Amino acid sequence: MEIKFIIIITVALFFIALVQLMKIYDLAAKVRGEKSQEKLSRSENLLMANLMLVFMVAFFGFIIWLISKYGSNSGLYQAASAHGKDIDELLMINWYIILPVFFITNALLFGFSWKYYYREERKALYYPHNNKLEAVWTIVPAIALAFIVIYGLMTWNKIMYNQEKGEVVEVYAYQFGWIVRYSGVDNTLGKADYKMVSSSNPLGVITSKTIQDTYVEIDQRVNDIDSILSSNINADGEYLLPEKKVDKLQEEFDRLKRRKYRIEASIDRKDNNSTAYESSNDDIVVQEIHLVKDQPYTFKFRSKDVIHCPWFPHFRAQINAVPGMETSFALTPTITTKEMRSDPDVQQHWENINVIHNERKRRIGEPEERVLFDYVLMCNKICGAGHSNMQLKVIVETQQEFNQWIENNGDKKRLTFSGQEVNWSKTKSQASL
Numbered sequence: 001m002e003i004k005f006i007i008i009i010t011v012a013l014f015f016i017a018l019v020q021l022m023k024i025y026d027l028a029a030k031v032r033g034e035k036s037q038e039k040l041s042r043s044e045n046l047l048m049a050n051l052m053l054v055f056m057v058a059f060f061g062f063i064i065w066l067i068s069k070y071g072s073n074s075g076l077y078q079a080a081s082a083h084g085k086d087i088d089e090l091l092m093i094n095w096y097i098i099l100p101v102f103f104i105t106n107a108l109l110f111g112f113s114w115k116y117y118y119r120e121e122r123k124a125l126y127y128p129h130n131n132k133l134e135a136v137w138t139i140v141p142a143i144a145l146a147f148i149v150i151y152g153l154m155t156w157n158k159i160m161y162n163q164e165k166g167e168v169v170e171v172y173a174y175q176f177g178w179i180v181r182y183s184g185v186d187n188t189l190g191k192a193d194y195k196m197v198s199s200s201n202p203l204g205v206i207t208s209k210t211i212q213d214t215y216v217e218i219d220q221r222v223n224d225i226d227s228i229l230s231s232n233i234n235a236d237g238e239y240l241l242p243e244k245k246v247d248k249l250q251e252e253f254d255r256l257k258r259r260k261y262r263i264e265a266s267i268d269r270k271d272n273n274s275t276a277y278e279s280s281n282d283d284i285v286v287q288e289i290h291l292v293k294d295q296p297y298t299f300k301f302r303s304k305d306v307i308h309c310p311w312f313p314h315f316r317a318q319i320n321a322v323p324g325m326e327t328s329f330a331l332t333p334t335i336t337t338k339e340m341r342s343d344p345d346v347q348q349h350w351e352n353i354n355v356i357h358n359e360r361k362r363r364i365g366e367p368e369e370r371v372l373f374d375y376v377l378m379c380n381k382i383c384g385a386g387h388s389n390m391q392l393k394v395i396v397e398t399q400q401e402f403n404q405w406i407e408n409n410g411d412k413k414r415l416t417f418s419g420q421e422v423n424w425s426k427t428k429s430q431a432s433l
């Protein structure tokens, strides 16, 4: 880190020194009464022209090197979802259009600068207008752009509106992490409301139990504040606490009362509560996303605080999670984690990752280990200081393995909103048959 910083400073200072030197050179030339910058000799102009060509070759070489090094195996591998191939095709068609245009236009730009460098005896051709030329360079890009836009729209419609609706899974984004909720046997997520959000109910899910729990939580804090205030009062009715603290407590007191009133008025439906919020009862919250191969899923996204961007790179799926609204997309994973790990591209890439990983491990004196590929959910929007922590492991497996997970680990890690045990895995596997 420090070395990098010193290098940056050195390079910056070098350029500043260079600019200063050039200024001095210029001034010295003026003092000596030599020719000014505007009048360059023919050989100087030729040198500039040749440097243009050198730059073009180096620039093109660098681009080709970049493509060959990072283009073929960028860590995205083959698309692991049903719609992924469409996205990849769309992207590749764009590259097939962009790259030739890039090479042609830049070759013309630098080629012309080289060929027509300034010579005193040459006179530029006065050529103010040509309708044919204007038409060509307007119509050709227009057709190319229209093709890209229409093709993109068709792909978008296909993957957003013509996908099979599947099992509903909610992904809730917050600074900085994800909470995942499966909708359970009824495939319907229970209602949620921000007024219900608390440390024990981070998603704000509504059930008769969470409503009661919230009341208890609010009442407890209200009583706490009440007793703090009433025990710190003197005979004249004056508070013994600093004024600021009293204000703060009273404010919190009012806020809690207001929140309880709002829950009572708009969320708590008293008698029919049990049926209105029934769909929450079999929802479960888990620590990892487990998906069954070839089964369609509908992901729904909410955000607690700022705009996040849930991204499944290997499934080629990404959408913003926006506070106050729900976004969603459907996808069907087509390759299990195990199958992906035996893909030659993945293996080769992870061979390299392990070399770098273990080099670091050795440097800090930790035992070496072998890390394996895993699907991942990441946040693709710089959402704050802990943005890079927003990663969640995703596992794609067979139905059998999925049931096993629910039975072994899923249950231990899950919270039920009803407070009752739901035999989720059995009914789940029956439901999907």
Ligand SMILES: [Cu+2]
Residues within 6 Å of the ligand: 173, 307, 308, 309, 379, 380, 381, 382, 383, 387, 390
């Ligand atoms: Cu984020």
